[in-house]
Amino acid sequence: DAGITQSPRYKITETGRQVTLMCHQTWSHSYMFWYRQDLGHGLRLIYYSAAADITDKGEVPDGYVVSRSKTENFPLTLESATRSQTSVYFCASSEPAGGHNEQFFGPGTRLTVL
Amino acid sequence: GNSVTQMEGPVTLSEEAFLTINCTYTATGYPSLFWYVQYPGEGLQLLLKATKADDKGSNKGFEATYRKETTSFHLEKGSVQVSDSAVYFCALSRSGGSYIPTFGRGTSLIVHP
Numbered sequence: 001d002a003g004i005t006q007s008p009r010y011k012i013t014e015t016g017r018q019v020t021l022m023c024h025q026t027w028s029h030s031y032m033f034w035y036r037q038d039l040g041h042g043l044r045l046i047y048y049s050a051a052a053d054i055t056d057k058g059e060v061p062d063g064y065v066v067s068r069s070k071t072e073n074f075p076l077t078l079e080s081a082t083r084s085q086t087s088v089y090f091c092a093s094s095e096p097a098g099g100h101n102e103q104f105f106g107p108g109t110r111l112t113v114l
Numbered sequence: 115g116n117s118v119t120q121m122e123g124p125v126t127l128s129e130e131a132f133l134t135i136n137c138t139y140t141a142t143g144y145p146s147l148f149w150y151v152q153y154p155g156e157g158l159q160l161l162l163k164a165t166k167a168d169d170k171g172s173n174k175g176f177e178a179t180y181r182k183e184t185t186s187f188h189l190e191k192g193s194v195q196v197s198d199s200a201v202y203f204c205a206l207s208r209s210g211g212s213y214i215p216t217f218g219r220g221t222s223l224i225v226h227p
Contacts, residue, residue, distance in 0.1 A: 105157035
């Protein structure tokens with residue numbers, strides 16, 4: 001499918017378990033992003049990547065790990081899930097041609113940590 | 115640093131009412147400005163954008179004008195529909211340098227029949 005996809009769409013896990021959220025885009029955009037969305041906090045940037053093998057921290061990176069070995073994939077791993085990581089996670093991509101940098105978002109993954 | 119401030123919601127309107135959602139920003143240089151919309155259970159999608167001062171972005175009956183003198187990008191629609199119920203996010207992105215966008219906190223719009 002063309003576009004940006006996330007999997008799984010819903011995930012329930014337990015405290016202390018490792019969880020990986022997947023993100024895949026078909027446009028070969030150079031930039032990819034992970035956000036979490038919580039009531040009262042809007043969107044908060046977790047990590048971003050400017051290209052394959054280049055990643056950097058966002059506003060709330062603690063407890064998360066990312067990698068980007070291929071341009072099209074940007075997985076997000078929670079190494080040891082905590083209840084405070086219960087949230088909706090959005091992946092996004094962009095290609096900042098001309099500095100416009102509009103973002104294309106995936107449908108989100110709703111994660112519940114029990 | 116960059117920041118975006120938008121009015122808190124929820125904004126509750128009756129169908130066919132006029133909508134304004136205020137957005138102001140702080141940024142160095144000449145950012146591009148965006149409005150995104152998030153329908154229930156979905157990701158954000160671009161609604162409209164403007165890339166330079168005095169530009170007007172428009173889409174689906176929504177409009178916003180890039181006002182550099184007041185550092186604002188207010189979203190307007192002349193006649194809202196129930197289907198416009200969603201969360202609206204104002205955002206900016208600088209040209210050159212950091213391509214990390216800055217988002218406002220979002221404004222929930224509820225339109226009643």
